[in-house]
Structures are given as structure tokens and as C-alpha cells.
Amino acid sequence: MSESPKIVVVGGGAAGLELATHLGRCLGKHDKAQVTLIDATRTHVWKPLLHQVAAGTFDPAQHALGYLAHARWNHYRFRLGIMQDLDRVKREIVLAPLHNEQGEELIPSRTFSYDYLVFAVGSVSNDFGIPGVQEHCLMLDTKSQASHFQQQLLEALIKANTQKEALKDGQLDVAIVGAGATGVELAAQLHQVTRQIAQYGFETIQPDRHIHLHILDAGPRILPALPEKLSSQVQQELESLGIQVHVSQMVTKVTADAVHTDSGLVIPATIKVWAAGIKGPDFLAQLDLTVNHINQLKVHGDLTLEDDERIYAIGDCAACVMNEQGDLVPPRAQAAHQQASFVAKALVKRIKGQSFDKRYIYHDYGSLVTLGRYSTVGSLMGAITGSVRVSGWIARWVYLSLYKMHQLTLFGWWRTGLTTLARMLRRSIDPAIKLH
Known part of the structure; x- marks a missing residue:
């Protein structure tokens, strides 16, 4: 050596x-x-x-x-x-x-x-060899893919807002395959964004009428990592927002304008996201x-x-x-x-030439899911308390602290504090959503 x-x-x-x-x-x-x-x-x-x-x-x-x-x-x-x-x-x-x-x-x-x-x-996303996924679905594995999705969504809204003919069925609909944390959080964020869009000159678009959001999953419930009661609570919250949740629906193929399942369900959607597994x-x-x-x-x-x-x-x-x-x-x-x-x-x-014979032990500190400004729910794990269900501002604070822990590891306390302050100050001059 x-x-x-x-x-x-x-x-x-x-x-x-x-x-x-x-x-x-x-x-x-x-x-x-x-x-x-x-x-x-x-x-x-x-x-x-x-x-x-x-x-x-x-x-x-x-x-x-x-x-x-x-x-x-x-x-x-x-x-x-x-x-x-x-x-x-x-x-x-x-x-x-x-x-x-x-x-x-x-x-x-x-x-x-x-x-x-x-x-x-x-x-990366696992398409399980399902026909049409690679050709017609967007993935969210990288920053460039996520930015591409945002651009495609924005362009679809711009086109719909200025076209002379009536909007076609499914023209602005989004189908998200995979009801884990990524799929659920994306659906909630999209609902929030599409309801804010009218404030920025998109008056022609009526979100409740023209934009339909769908989440599909092959499993019997969404968010399998969470306790069943919390999963049910999140599903009720999504459905109260008008987001359509389809469970026990295995996707068999994806076409340019729709998602097809084994039960015969066909969901028209121009924008399709695949978040149904990893490899x-x-x-x-x-x-x-x-x-x-x-x-x-x-x-x-x-x-x-x-x-x-x-x-x-x-x-x-x-x-x-x-x-x-x-x-x-x-x-x-x-x-x-x-x-x-x-x-x-x-x-x-x-x-340093020293022995290290320890075994890695995974410590599960629970799972949290944020629904944007609407809600945050999850469960926290502790050696003394066991599993504790949390929601509201406590869950939101814990969720945000996970990102801060990542920043602290990378930057230390001083730079993390400055970064946080700078982001808070920019909120007063930046639009709530990215428009370019």
C-alpha cells in the first residue's frame, strides 16, 4: 500500500x-x-x-x-x-x-x-419490464429528470392556457404509478401547485375541472411503510383534495395517452410518472x-x-x-x-491500522410523509417510547429536521444556519412556485 x-x-x-x-x-x-x-x-x-x-x-x-x-x-x-x-x-x-x-x-x-x-x-426506478413504461413515463431518480418533469408540466399548462380549442379529456391529467412516499408527496405537491397557478396569469385553466391527479398502486394500500391507520388517514386526506387513489391495480401497460391495469381500468393522462419500485x-x-x-x-x-x-x-x-x-x-x-x-x-x-470488527445495525427512527402545506403525518420510533404516531406541526418540524441533519453533516452549524436564513429571506421576493 x-x-x-x-x-x-x-x-x-x-x-x-x-x-x-x-x-x-x-x-x-x-x-x-x-x-x-x-x-x-x-x-x-x-x-x-x-x-x-x-x-x-x-x-x-x-x-x-x-x-x-x-x-x-x-x-x-x-x-x-x-x-x-x-x-x-x-x-x-x-x-x-x-x-x-x-x-x-x-x-x-x-x-x-x-x-x-x-x-x-x-x-433507479424499476419498470419490471412492463410495456410502455420507458417510452411514456417520467422518472424522478435524478435532478435532471425532476427538472424535466417540471418543464413538461409548465409547458403543458402554458399550452392549455392559450389554445383556442377546448381542452381535451386528460390533457392536463397526471397519473402517478407507485403509492410510496415519493408518489404520495408528489401528488400533494402537484395539487398545491396547480391550485396556485391561476395567480400567475393562467386564468383560463380551472384546476378542479381541467386537472385530475391519479395515484395507482398494485398493493392493497398506499404508504406500506406506515402503520395501516396512518396510511388510511393519508388516503382520506388525498381523496378530500380530489386526488383519485387506485389501490390493488397492477399496471399492465402504458401508452402515450393512458395507463392500463389488470382489472381493465384505463386512466387517460398526458403526463405519467413511474415511482413503483427501485433497483x-x-x-x-x-x-x-x-x-x-x-x-x-x-x-x-x-x-x-x-x-x-x-x-x-x-x-x-x-x-x-x-x-x-x-x-x-x-x-x-x-x-x-x-x-x-x-x-x-x-x-x-x-x-490507522486499527481493527474494526463491528457489524452495521440499522436503527429505524420511523417514517414521515408530507402532503405539502396540507398535512404531515408519520410514526417515530424510540427505544423507550416504541412507535409514536405524529401529525401536524410536530411531524412537519421533524420532517424538516431530517434535511437539516443532512445539511449539518455537509456544512456544519455555521453554514447551515446561514443557508437557512438566506432561504427564508428569498421567500419574500421569490414566487411560491418555479415559473421558468
């Missing part, structure tokens, strides 16, 4: 970015290791906020974190690129050439050597590594790969067993945060 060990983190989502930040501060700052973060984009947005980006209530241009600047502040290196191959014998990863929108090569293929490698590449990025299955049926990397209890003790996997891309029944750690932000902290401690110990 070289005098300065090389740690490469692939993926700048919540888990990867927090890990690189920890390692940069603990090791990179003191030249104990070279820490490199690799991601396909130049900026970071916390994934649980992508539904707000899609609805236009969160502007990524103002609030996204730039990797290059953050790397400079926190003593790690950032490299833009997409991982293409892995050589475990040479301990090297290969990045694919990077091209711009015109097809011009900006960065040639590169090779990075490592002493320790961490996969933190997150997850690891496809390239993971093409590497010489062991993955499960949804491309997640199989790991030991210490989050090292079953194939290689020098490689870790954290976040949504890791298949980490959490109990004797074989259940996997759920793909949640709290799990990503915990695993990043765990691996940071493990790598610091290994770099």
Missing part, C-alpha cells in the same frame, strides 16, 4: 457525499489518505426533495450544492464521470468518456486506482460482483462486499440483511446517513 492510501467513493448522493465529507475532514485534511468522489453530475440535491423540484416548489438552481466547491472546503477531490468498469486485481476503476449535448468529447476515458472503493450509486443501476450487474435480483450489491454485516473486503457498498445500491428473516435494510435517507457514518469510522480505523 502506498504511503497515502487512496479511497474512491463512486456516487455523490446522500450516502456518498456524506462519506466523502467525513473522510475528507478526518483523513484528507491531514494527508492521511487521498479521498476522491466521483459522480455523473456537477451538483447535488438531496433525493427526498426531488418531488418538490418536479412540482416547482424547490428551485435546484438556487439550492443545489456544487461538488467542486464543497470538495475544496472539505479536503477531498471531485471528479466528474460515469463508472464503466472495474479491475479488482489491479484495484482500478474505469470511467467512460464524457460528452456534451452536441456529442463532443469533453473528457476522455480515465482510470483511477484505489486501496479502498465505496459504491454509493443509489438506485440498482444496471452497470452493477455487468461488473464482476455478486448482485441480487434487483442489481443491489450483496454485502457482509460490515458493509464490505461478499466478493472483496476492500470494497464497500452503502445506500440504496447495497443489499444489506438486517434480521434473521433475511429482510433488507430499506432504501431510506436515514439508512444512507447511518451507513455513511459507519463506513467512515471503519475506513478511518483501517487507515
